[in-house]
Amino acid sequence: xxxxxxxxxxxxxxxxxxATARRLMAEHGTAGLTVRGxxxxxxxxxxxxxxxxxRLDDLITALITENFHALADALExxxxxxxxxxxxxxxxxxxxxYRRWALDNPVDFELIYGTPIPGYHAxxxxxxxxxxxxxxxxxxxxxxxxxxxxxxPPPPYDRVPPELRSHLEQIMRDGDPTGSAPLLALYLALVxxxxxxxxxxxxxxxxxxxxxxxxxxxxxxxxxNMGRAIGFTI
Amino acid sequence: xxxxxxxxxxxxxxxxxxATARRLMAEHGTAGLTVRGxxxxxxxxxxxxxxxxxRLDDLITALITENFHALADALExxxxxxxxxxxxxxxxxxxxxYRRWALDNPVDFELIYGTPIPGYHAxxxxxxxxxxxxxxxxxxxxxxxxxxxxxxPPPPYDRVPPELRSHLEQIMRDGDPTGSAPLLALYLALVxxxxxxxxxxxxxxxxxxxxxxxxxxxxxxxxxNMGRAIGFTI
DNA sequence: CGTAAACAGTTTACACTGTAAACATTTCAT
DNA sequence: ATGAAATGTTTACAGTGTAAACTGTTTACG
Numbered sequence: 001x002x003x004x005x006x007x008x009x010x011x012x013x014x015x016x017x018x019a020t021a022r023r024l025m026a027e028h029g030t031a032g033l034t035v036r037g038x039x040x041x042x043x044x045x046x047x048x049x050x051x052x053x054x055r056l057d058d059l060i061t062a063l064i065t066e067n068f069h070a071l072a073d074a075l076e077x078x079x080x081x082x083x084x085x086x087x088x089x090x091x092x093x094x095x096x097x098y099r100r101w102a103l104d105n106p107v108d109f110e111l112i113y114g115t116p117i118p119g120y121h122a123x124x125x126x127x128x129x130x131x132x133x134x135x136x137x138x139x140x141x142x143x144x145x146x147x148x149x150x151x152x153p154p155p156p157y158d159r160v161p162p163e164l165r166s167h168l169e170q171i172m173r174d175g176d177p178t179g180s181a182p183l184l185a186l187y188l189a190l191v192x193x194x195x196x197x198x199x200x201x202x203x204x205x206x207x208x209x210x211x212x213x214x215x216x217x218x219x220x221x222x223x224x225n226m227g228r229a230i231g232f233t234i
Numbered sequence: 235x236x237x238x239x240x241x242x243x244x245x246x247x248x249x250x251x252x253a254t255a256r257r258l259m260a261e262h263g264t265a266g267l268t269v270r271g272x273x274x275x276x277x278x279x280x281x282x283x284x285x286x287x288x289r290l291d292d293l294i295t296a297l298i299t300e301n302f303h304a305l306a307d308a309l310e311x312x313x314x315x316x317x318x319x320x321x322x323x324x325x326x327x328x329x330x331x332y333r334r335w336a337l338d339n340p341v342d343f344e345l346i347y348g349t350p351i352p353g354y355h356a357x358x359x360x361x362x363x364x365x366x367x368x369x370x371x372x373x374x375x376x377x378x379x380x381x382x383x384x385x386x387p388p389p390p391y392d393r394v395p396p397e398l399r400s401h402l403e404q405i406m407r408d409g410d411p412t413g414s415a416p417l418l419a420l421y422l423a424l425v426x427x428x429x430x431x432x433x434x435x436x437x438x439x440x441x442x443x444x445x446x447x448x449x450x451x452x453x454x455x456x457x458x459n460m461g462r463a464i465g466f467t468i
Numbered sequence: 469c470g471t472a473a474a475c476a477g478t479t480t481a482c483a484c485t486g487t488a489a490a491c492a493t494t495t496c497a498t
Numbered sequence: 499a500t501g502a503a504a505t506g507t508t509t510a511c512a513g514t515g516t517a518a519a520c521t522g523t524t525t526a527c528g
Contacts, residue, residue: 006495006504013505031352035486047487048506056486113439114349118265131441156459163455167447190446191456198432205347206358207365212424213401221397222425225390229463240475240524247476269515281516282477290515353515 010052016042017052018066021059025107030117033060057120060111064122067108068130074101075137087145088232094137095196095223102200109204113197132175135189142185145232153188153231160187188230195226244286250276251286252300255293259341264351267294291354294345298356301342302364308335309371321379322466328371329430329457336434343438347431366409369423376419379466387422387465394421422464429460 020041024032035056039046053059078097082089102109112131116122145151160168160183168186199222202208203215212218224234254275258266269290273280287293312331316323336343346365350356379385394402394417402420407413433456436442437449446452458468 004496010504029352030349033352034484036484045507046485047489047508050487051505110349113435113441115264115344115439117352118263118267128444135445156455161451161455163448163451164446171445171447190442190452191459194432194436194442194456195429196432197436198428198430201347201435202428202431205349207347208424208428210362211369211405212398213405214397217395217397218424221390221395222428225425225463238525244475268513270513279478280514281479281518284516285476 014052017049017059018063021063022108025111029107030111033117060117060120061123061126063108064112064127065130067105067112068127068133070105070108071098071101071112072130072133072137074098075134079137079141085148087141087148087150088227088234091138091141091145091192091227091232092220092223092234094141095192095226096220098134098196099200099203099219102204106204109200113201135193136175138189138193139181139185142188143181146182146185151188151231153184157188157191157230158184160184191230192226196223248286251283251293252297255297256342259345263341264345267351294351294354295357295360297342298346298361299364301339301346302361302367304339304342305332305335305346306364306367306371308332309368313371313375319382321375321382321384322461322468325372325375325379325426325461325466326454326457326468328375329426329460330454332368332430333434333437333453336438340438343434347435369427370409372423372426373415373419376422377415380416380419385422385465387418391422391425391464392418394418425464426460430457 017038020038021033024034024037024041033056035049036046039049049059053062074097075094078093079090082093102113111117142151164187165183168183172181172183172186199208199219203219209215227234251272254272255267258268258271258275267290269283270280273283283293287296308331309328312327313324316327336347345351376385398421399417402417406415406417406420433442433453437453443449461468
């Protein structure tokens, strides 16, 4: 089944719209994301864009899901680049990649993890699955580390709190139908993620960097302390 | 020096503008923060507001600084309400108050710690001092805990990393001219803050709650684990 | 007290924003 | 080749922030 000219041009236009939107946002922040701005940049009239996205919100949603996937991809390739077998290296690489991606793509990160653009409401059935991939990367690392006995969590990280058990089991079932992965992996991922995220968020919005000074070092050391706390030997 | 009628009415109008802005934002999110909306609500014409704030940005700045102070006040009174002498209780109370304030005042929290409203740029010389108060509360707790030997940090939290030392010393000097407070207190505050913040931020924007289930419990347990890790006995 | 200045408000206007409706043109399938 | 579908433009409307000019009120001072 070969594509007709029109279908191909349509796909290209979709790509051009998103690319233009990204360029304008990189230059002027989320304030640069306007129908008229994108249209002018592309040599079109604003209403023409409505042939591609019914509302500006739909374009935002498309950008957001792409960003979630781009972040998850960055984490995965960082893990892949780490020493095979040394899962702790992968965890450090993933945490640092999370930070690096945020710092290198600040607006894209704000778009997914920051306050929603005023008036925008994310259709969760679309964004949530994409969003989940990030957490899945970390869960995967802990599955590997626990299996290989590379991570030996001391109390209180050696077992899932009973208060969370049943709900986490259900989440695990929905995501992984085989249900083979240890529940503790999900719990440990949920312990680590907020620590990484909080540091990155505060640094990105310049709340903590000026106080700490060397954020590069601080982030590294915090991630290492985190790894040690949950049972890795670094 | 008694206030003239006009001065008093002017002050009241300032208050009414901010109160109206807060009400509209609570109802419609940051998208509800419009000059015209506030004016209509107050029975004025939009340009009239410009007698009080030269730009909408200035009103936003006023709201932001008030929010920083309100959050810091909430932390302080939570500490004050905790068992005297039990600094660990104060730390837990402060962390939980941070979360509670964010959940109870989501838009206000987003305004200070979320992505800036598109097009808005914070004048840092105004917002930074107000922002600092939050961190100062935590630093104060660690000063107290270290002095009373209530907190006995194990490695690697028993000393300030040399890579951060000189910069933290300078920060400490600028904030506290006596320079008496132990540097380690600032370091421990910087270790804890991102952990608390990350959890709250992810919960507030609904990235982690649906996965965890019982966020109330999870936050509590995470804060306790954090306290133990840096040398408190809970 | 009377007057001039400062203040507080309205009216009008402009340059933006998203988007709906009507219409013209191009492209494709039959 | 013809009808339908897709893609664009034009025009329009209801929002947005805010600047300029103007009017009325309140205050401070000679």
